[in-house]
């Protein structure tokens with residue numbers, strides 16, 4: 001095919017999408033976020049048939065497809081770092097303190113939470129390290145994943 | 156031995172970092188022309204069905220399936236668009252033919268990544284809006300998290316990932332279809348800009364534009380159309396429980412299962428011994444190692460050493476991504492998997508030029524749908540004398 005061979009002849013048209021959504025947190029999500037806002041606790045849903053608990057809670061079991069109706073508090077003890085990553089720059093600026101993110105898992109549940117790790121230096125962080133969730137003070141909690149400040153080292 | 160479904164036509168536009176001289180439709184038209192001409196078929200008369208692979212957000216057009224028939228010769232013919240990687244398109248075409256619904260099916264996937272001005276935002280928008288989007292600042296964080304988990308669990312190293320980049324960028328230097336060929340040393344990968352650590356700038360397959368079209372045909376038709384059909388011996392595709400919280404970040408279970416199914420269909424028990432090469436997803440350097448181990452191309456924890464020692468280079472025991480992979484050819488969004496298959500077919504036909512592997516007869520191709528997914532598809536391909 002004959003192609004354009006003069007760069008100044010190339011024409012573009014610019015376009016984009018400007019749209020917003022409202023995402024329902026759902027039946028299990030409602031329980032999770034109310035509990036987090038009101039008590040600062042992490043909630044799991046439990047499948048008695050498989051003896052598994054899910055965080056974030058789901059209305060159904062991944063393994064057996066049962067509908068789950070029971071919720072339980074996840075103890076602060078038992079969280080650990082499944083994996084983590086750090087960034088020393090943000091939007092081209094070098095940070096004074098590197099940022100740390102973790103996939104936090106818990107000994108007794110399936111799943112976990114992805115969040116920031118604070119009050120820790122990257123050199124001290126390891127996979128398997130024990131951590132605990134740190135809720136914001138109650139007045140600042142609105143029923144969002146940001147009601148957690150993040151995780152902090154257990155000790 | 157013959158089979159049920161074969162690739163009889165291969166066409167693609169060369170990968171380029173920008174393609175300002177053609178629209179996406181014209182790029183697809185060129186790839187389609189090449190593929191139909193390769194097998195001597197007229198799409199208006201000879202092709203029964205068309206499958207395209209595209210994700211609306213990458214296209215910049217909603218309900219994109221309405222925008223594919225004319226440039227492929229597919230108007231008012233059975234056509235469907237799959238919002239997934241190109242190997243899913245090949246699997247769909249395979250099923251249409253194996254079921255006896257059609258004899259000749261064309262599969263298309265493409266990338267116009269250079270015209271997607273907000274690529275990271277599209278991947279970020281693929282995250283769970285309630286639990287993840289407020290926390291994850293950039294999709295590459297997920298690659299950093301996964302790379303750390305994989306390296307720690309397998310005792311492979313970031314330096315061994317650098318060897319993958321050196322190999323794939325180097326292989327691409329001799330592949331005229333590739334956009335990202337370059338002499339990149341392991342040391343320069345090691346010292347490239349840290350992103351979300353341990354991920355570094357040169358671990359990332361940079362994007363490119365291209366359209367890929369394959370023509371598949373049933374056994375009898377394939378033998379009439381082509382004197383060098385490439386037979387599809389096995390296919391598999393799986394999606395894990397992909398939530399960031401639930402997935403096991405150490406391993407690519409989707410790839411392990413897709414490969415296992417494809418190998419089982421193909422009657423392959425020992426992949427490493429049965430294959431002449433592999434074209435597998437390397438959207439990030441560590442993914443090539445992770446996918447080698449998942450597919451059973453080597454033992455757990457061995458992939459890094461093999462890469463480091465050159466066992467996966469063109470002259471090695473099991474060449475991996477002789478085409479240069481996505482790191483060397485360019486990341487083609489939903490077309491990565493189809494390009495892996497196209498390059499495999501060229502290699503099996505003996506048309507790979509400077510990158511030709513002597514008497515290559517059987518290979519494996521694997522795709523991953525990219526961040527933030529846990530989806531992948533696999534095929535086993537074979538040339539018969």
Ligand SMILES: [Zn+2]
Pocket residue numbers: 047048049050051061062063064065066
């Ligand atoms: Zn269950």
